[in-house]
Amino acid sequence: MDLDKVLYGGDYNPEQWLDRPDILEEDIAMMQEAHINTVTLGVFSWSTLEPEEGKYNFGWLDTIMDRLDQAGISVILATPSGARPQWMAEKYPEVLRVNERRERAHYGYRHNHCYTSPIYRQKVRAINMELAKRYGKRKQVILWHISNEYGGECHCPLCQEAFRNWVKDKYKTVEALNQAWSTTFWSHTYQSFDQVESPSPLGETMLHGLNLDWKRFVSEQTGDFIAEEIKAIRDAGSDIPTTINMMHDFYGLNYHQLAKLIDVVSWDTYPTWHKEPEILTATDNGFWHDFMRSLKNQPYLMMESCPSSTNWQSVSKLKRPGMLDAQSMQAIAHGSDSVLYFQIRQSRGASEKFHGAVIDHYGGRDTRVFKEVTKVGEELGAIRELVGSTTHADVAVIYDIENRWAMEDAQGPRNKGLHYVEAVQKSYYAFRKLGLNVDVINMDHAFKGYKILAAPMAYMFREGFAERVRDFVAQGGIFITTYHSGIVDATDRCYLGATPAGLTDLLGLRQTEIDGLYDGETNQLVPEDRSIFANQISYESKYLCQLIDVTSARVLMTYGTDFYQGQPAVTFQPYGMGYGYYIGADVEQSCYDDLYKRIVELSRVCKPFNYIPEGVEVTTRSKEGCDYVILQNFSAMNQHVELGEGELLLGSRSGKISPYETIILRRDKK
Template identity: 50%
Template sequence: MAYKFPPISYKLPEFMHGADYNPDQWLHDPKVLKEDIRLMKLANCNVMAVGIFAWAALEPEEGRFDFAWLDRVLDTFTENGIFAWLATPSGARPAWMSQKYPEVLRTGANRVRNLHGERHNHCYSSPVYRERTAIMNAKLAVRYAKHPAIVGWHISNEFGGDCHCEYCQAAFRSWLMAKYGSLEALNLAWWTTFWSHTYTDWSQVESPAPHGDIAVHGLNLDWRRFVSHQTVDFYKHEVSALKAANPELPCTTNMMDWFYNLDYRTFADELDVISWDAYPTWHEASSDGNVAARFAFNHDLFRSLKKKPFMLMESTPSLTNWQAVSKLKRPGMHRLSSLQAVAHGADTIQYFQWRKSRGSSEKFHGAVVDHVGHEHTRVFQDVAELGRTLAGLNELIGTRVPAETAILCDWDNRWVINDAQGPRNSGLHYEQTVMQHYRALWELGIPVDIVGSNDDFTNYKLLIVPMAYLLRQESGEKIEQFVRGGGTAAVTYWSGIVDENDLCHLGGFPGPLRTTVGIWSEEIEGLYDHDRNSVLMNADNTLGLDGNFEVRELCELIHAETAEVLAVYGEDFYAGRPALTVNRLGDGRAYYLAARITEDTFYQSFYNKLVEEAGVCHAIRSVLPAGVTAQLRSDGDTDYVFLLNFSGSEASVELDDSGYTNAESGSHMAGKVELAVNGACILKRKRHLLGHGI
């Protein structure tokens, strides 16, 4: 297993530090470019993402191209040791295209075509839009694929949305024909005999619509899968001309915070490097722990897509302009939040944006250079300081996050849970559930991968399976093999309910996991918001846990078949029935939690025991104060431990005896590490001292 990956670009084998740069907004003022170069150097920035929404500047009218301004920018970059991710401008089309070719505009689920405007308001199936992007990308490739400033291609911008035009309907039917082969197979998979929805001709199949069909859950699920497929197909269409001109240049597209509408795992094989855009709402509360844990999860998710370092393509150096409250970063938070990304595997820190726009919707969005136009601002100095820090950490480039724990999260499972029409239509809260389990591990300083059903589980020691409602038969078999081979699995309620077509498993829930967890789930009860139950730990249970824990929202009534009962329900007619079990299978163990326990203290105690039992290593063998976490990167010989203080208060961590040095200063570290409010400390140690298993 590789412990250190090559840099994203050999042209720039160090931390990339920079921003989205929009010189096309400043073509009327040539002095801006000269001043921006001076400021980029002062800010210790070495890379810019250029041309993301520049189509109108590159092709002001059909067939008339203007690359002179972009030539000047990139040539000036080269002269000054600055590099660029050159973007394809397909994220927003020029007005002349929408006017001449209205078919490029999206059609909504209501079957009404949109007007010109916004971003990503275009059809990925449109022959015209594909033709125009192919022409543009081919010209960019021929002109710039060998330019010394270019380190890679930034494809479009934050893909998202769907189109319901006739081109997309035809593409959807073709995709379904390839998947199912016959209408008989489709009708069975979608269970269309319900409400007499049986199709007798492919032309009858339509995408879900508010004034049409949204009750066939298999249709809803396959439409979402198709939208991901079609978006990836458009990405591949964009990349083809670029790779033909220079296959060595990496291609990426910037993703978004656990984005709901696209299955990002379908992109992973096509992207050379994963990049994403992070915009936490810091300072919502006295402690930033909840926000930090959520964004730690996202960093882990995007790193896990390719199991290698990723790019933080966008973040704000100060604030956003689109959140409900645009809060300023408190002193220290810019460094802390940026190092959090590095700790979880980022090899770049980049911002939206370099210079604030003067007008339109993002004129008040944070930027390195404010409207005042000079370097004498708090934000600029924060960015420059971080640049100096990153320049001293280049030994971290390409290092892994050696996770021995994984959480199973599939996009299609997420979609069907929210479509289930089951025990709680007022909210099953899948995402919150995943975060609650993840936060307990985050508090313990446990490195975590976020995996999908198609991933290999064999290198992990602990696998967490929260609400795996959609679980394929083969996925259940993989989990069973994982446990039989000595792994520890923790499975929750509402798992193993439906298969890949959203059809209920027959023969008893949790379907493919019934043997693994050793229980039969007979019923599930949805609780009203005011309802409460409790889970009571059995005396002398094998985990050594004690106490009573509050339950809300969901309670499964289960039978222990081969499993041992660790805890029971405390109230209602099912008081005394199993609520937490463990099943020994082969060389491993599988735990089953039948109810939604709301108290974080349970999950921290529960996972602390499972981590110990499974032999999972912590990032550091120290007790971490609430809101302080530890994260680990390693090159196989040296570990880099990040202590990150999101508690909102000063904190201290008592170091173990593993022989630490400060990664920035090189000084020996022992005893207590004092962390300021929003403080961060990076430690180094020899890897073998903690005896990691992978």
């Protein structure tokens, strides 16, 4: 997607204000004053665009788009499939979803539609083609926003039949299906594919292979629906790029698969600022920024964020002065080419009437939020040269949704609180504290080009993963894995023999038992190698402690208590031209920080600064022979940094960086 500006603006819903033309005129004037250059239209407009079946009403949209065009404001145009009109549900009840208890939903809410339904697909294709024919070649339209926040599943008869066909296509024979799902357990053997149904509390939930394949089916069926939406647009003659807006820590879909269907990745981010120390919230948000960026290894878009407080989180916390700027610049730092809000004007009624907006119910220019939005717009205009710059990372962390699906359904070693995401983020945090860019990838991603690869809690080794890791390390890479890794295959069947499967010689150990600790129960990891852990007597571990039998690895840490006191906990071993590390317990962050600092030194990965103060995040984007080094202070106090060489694009060269302040340096590549 070729851009000449940072996209700035957000979701705009003029259909809610068609009875107030004065407000619509004032909105555009205020957008211009706030330096807003892009709005998203049509996300939930279906009932206004097609008030009756087959009768279209585009006049209002024509008028709004013309006015925006005159004001120099670009449009991201949505397909309206995220919420269907009531006439459709009344005439075609098959479009409504059926839940896992086989109960069909009533009309209402949003995303209450079946992705398999031929009628729903037909109606979506028709409205999409009408939109594409009318607006699909308009220069003002820069991107198609396909639906909104895809999610959910349907268990209707149409979906059951589609699932059976999916399973049959995958396994070919019922015998292969039975073997993959271990159906002889509890005497649940299938005699025919016709007997297969989706998991249900009224039926089968204990075949983990079934549960896992159902999640895969739901994700692929959603992807098939997305592909059909895009095909309608292409068939109508529009070649404008497409996106879907993804979500923070979303469990229901495999975003790595869906990213292949679209041209640009975008996502919606709503951090709970001021709840924990800001650097923790910032680092979590940065993790998901990097996850989204890594899906296509190219700049992405922050499609939604909140200019004030949300209405749907447990507490509607206001952003303190300066936080809106910091949140916006963090997106740019991690690779976004946009800062877009939900929403431009606050709704007057219904569910999101108290969700923050650029223009609130008061409607004035003298609000704190509007002034801060205007300031962000000014700054984004000053750093437009960052648009299109890319992010290079020598380091990658594996976060894999299929691995998570399988592990959290596995019934053991902890059925409440495996803390997979937290385990992945500990590796991510440790690298980020050193100022390193980090890619967040899945197991299927290519490893070439990385110097360090961390795979925490890699419970599922899909086919070929271990071989690819061995090749990566043999050629000089550093591989880090942890407890509860290499246990099962792609259908959640346990590997027979030593684990981590296929990597025991690389790591110089095998896993034996794993101890699930009660909440509040702890152990300690005691350093054996003082050259790495010189300043620490021990580190606290909790949740899970893996027992291992070391064959050839060097022991770096041992357990401090319990019957396995003194047994190995953290190990290291050369393999080929590289190294393999194993972390046997869910240990505190400071242990990761100390260990990874040494690993990075060993790898000779270049750091942007020798010293980064606590609470300061450093990220780098690159373009045409230069690096953009971006520093942000997410601590509560002034911090001092030695900026060194580089041209200042934003912030001060004083060496002091204030809370929520951003500094951007342009440096020549070496």
